[in-house]
Amino acid sequence: MDNKITKQKLEKYFKLTSKALEVVKSSIIKGKDKEAKEIIDMVSNYLSDAKHFEEKGDFVNAFAALNYSHGWLDSGVRLGIFDVDDSRLFTVK
Numbered sequence: 576m577d578n579k580i581t582k583q584k585l586e587k588y589f590k591l592t593s594k595a596l597e598v599v600k601s602s603i604i605k606g607k608d609k610e611a612k613e614i615i616d617m618v619s620n621y622l623s624d625a626k627h628f629e630e631k632g633d634f635v636n637a638f639a640a641l642n643y644s645h646g647w648l649d650s651g652v653r654l655g656i657f658d659v660d661d662s663r664l665f666t667v668k
Contacts, residue, residue, distance in 0.1 A: 580634040585625075588641045592622060595648050595664040599657040607656045614651040618644045 596618050603611040621644035628637035649666040651657050659665050 580638045582634070585629055585634060585637055585641070588638070588645070589622075589625070591664065592618070592641055592645045592648070595645065596622070598659055598661065598664060599648060599651065602657045602659050604656060604658050610654075610656045611651065614647050614656060617647045621647065 596615070599611070600615065621640045625637045625640035625644065628634070628640060648657075652659055652665045652667060660667055
């Protein structure tokens, strides 16, 4: 079992979350713009935090921030703010 947070693991999840963020930006459900903006802003902030931690060599907090970031995306999907169906990027219904 690979339970270490490596540079490669961080890169994998940075790519995954960044891709998911791009997808939701063009998948906002009509009338949900305000909620979508709040989620997108939070995701962007957590991604920025993750990058900051990574640059400091703090891979544990970088990975934690990445997970929070992606959690915001998944919650937006589950709450019906984004219309997506890619189960590789999101927790879809």
